[in-house]
Amino acid sequence: MDEPSATGHQAGDTGDDDARASVMSVIETRGLTKRYRGGQLAVDGLDLTVPAGSVFGFLGPNGSGKTTTIRMLMGLIEPTSGTARVLGRPMPRSTRTVLPQVGALIEGPALYGFLSGRDNLLRYDAADPTADPRTRRTRVAAALDRVGLTAAAGKKARAYSLGMKQRLGLAAALLQPRRLLVLDEPTNGLDPQGMREIRSLVRELASDGTTVFLSSHLLDEIEQVCTHAAVMAQGRLVTQGAVADLAAGARGRLVVTTPDTGDAARVLKEQGVADVVITEDRVTGEPPEGELADLNSALVTAGVRVRGFGVERASLEDAFVALTGEGFDVAG
Numbered sequence: 001m002d003e004p005s006a007t008g009h010q011a012g013d014t015g016d017d018d019a020r021a022s023v024m025s026v027i028e029t030r031g032l033t034k035r036y037r038g039g040q041l042a043v044d045g046l047d048l049t050v051p052a053g054s055v056f057g058f059l060g061p062n063g064s065g066k067t068t069t070i071r072m073l074m075g076l077i078e079p080t081s082g083t084a085r086v087l088g089r090p091m092p093r094s095t096r097t098v099l100p101q102v103g104a105l106i107e108g109p110a111l112y113g114f115l116s117g118r119d120n121l122l123r124y125d126a127a128d129p130t131a132d133p134r135t136r137r138t139r140v141a142a143a144l145d146r147v148g149l150t151a152a153a154g155k156k157a158r159a160y161s162l163g164m165k166q167r168l169g170l171a172a173a174l175l176q177p178r179r180l181l182v183l184d185e186p187t188n189g190l191d192p193q194g195m196r197e198i199r200s201l202v203r204e205l206a207s208d209g210t211t212v213f214l215s216s217h218l219l220d221e222i223e224q225v226c227t228h229a230a231v232m233a234q235g236r237l238v239t240q241g242a243v244a245d246l247a248a249g250a251r252g253r254l255v256v257t258t259p260d261t262g263d264a265a266r267v268l269k270e271q272g273v274a275d276v277v278i279t280e281d282r283v284t285g286e287p288p289e290g291e292l293a294d295l296n297s298a299l300v301t302a303g304v305r306v307r308g309f310g311v312e313r314a315s316l317e318d319a320f321v322a323l324t325g326e327g328f329d330v331a332g
């Protein structure tokens with residue numbers, strides 16, 4: 001693949017196979033804040049660090065400030081205070097150097113319905129002053145192939161399904177080699193099949209070393225595709241880090257499967273298990289510190305017939321609840 005054509009490289013700024021790039025933060029913000037004119041504090045003192053090569057999930061309920069952050073990162077709006085660096089350069093000051101190296105899909109792709117998918121891409125590329133017209137057709141064909149739209153390339157875009165439109169938008173973001181892809185809610189409005197397609201495409205892109213920053217209000221989506229995540233709530237960063245570490249920070253629930261749920265619940269409470277809940281043949285609760293085998297043995301000694309005993313793996317949702325004391329409830 002060609003190198004990005006930007007000039008004035010600094011250390012770790014020359015490509016994905018550069019070992020130095022792996023230690024660089026692709027996105028870094030410090031105290032990033034946006035207060036809209038109406039007084040709404042949309043983003044409040046955000047310190048975000050996105051490692052190179054990560055698939056970074058930017059998670060938060062609707063209205064938590066994700067789109068506002070992305071718009072500041074892309075130099076579309078000015079922060080009220082704080083700083084943002086993308087690919088090591090300050091934004092919005094370096095927009096012209098940085099943006100050619102970033103593929104973005106923000107708020108749905110802008111497509112011409114009367115043009116075919118292929119012609120949309122040709123036109124989009126022609127509007128990019130950094131794109132080489134001599135390689136245009138080849139690059140468009142490669143991007144269509146990448147997103148699985150080769151067979152449908154000649155169809156008018158208005159005949160595309162929502163998922164195909166999203167994929168065409170991704171193809172537009174992939175017309176040139178990119179070091180960073182920024183996708184704002186890429187699966188929003190898609191059916192489960194369309195969601196799966198976009199997710200597997202994201203995984204594939206990431207396996208080539210491209211850093212992917214994607215926003216979502218879907219916890220399980222982040223768990224499925226992301227290596228790292230940041231969680232936003234009401235404009236503030238709740239937590240960030242490797243997805244595995246975030247979930248590991250929260251303890252999973254103890255689950256006992258038994259026909260003797262009443263007795264089991266009583267024994268578990270006596271043994272210090274908190275928040276005991278009975279659902280059908282399962283009793284769950286917050287495991288106490290200490291040896292879990294002792295709990296099992298207390299159940300058996302009390303004559304409780306135990307079919308299953310274990311601790312469920314903590315999810316990102318458990319972590320969110322533990323950190324905010326609230327459920328991860330989203331509207332829409």
Ligand SMILES: Nc1ncnc2c1ncn2[C@@H]1O[C@H](COP(=O)(O)OP(=O)(O)OP(=O)(O)O)[C@@H](O)[C@H]1O
Pocket residue numbers: 036037038040041042060061062063064065066067068069217
């Ligand atoms: N142009 C604007 N003027 C005033 N307030 C705004 C503007 N854009 C967003 N807001 C407000 O800022 C807050 C954060 O909005 P933002 O769109 O960044 O959140 P989000 O997490 O991206 O949510 P969504 O997924 O719904 O877009 C919300 O309360 C929203 O109403």
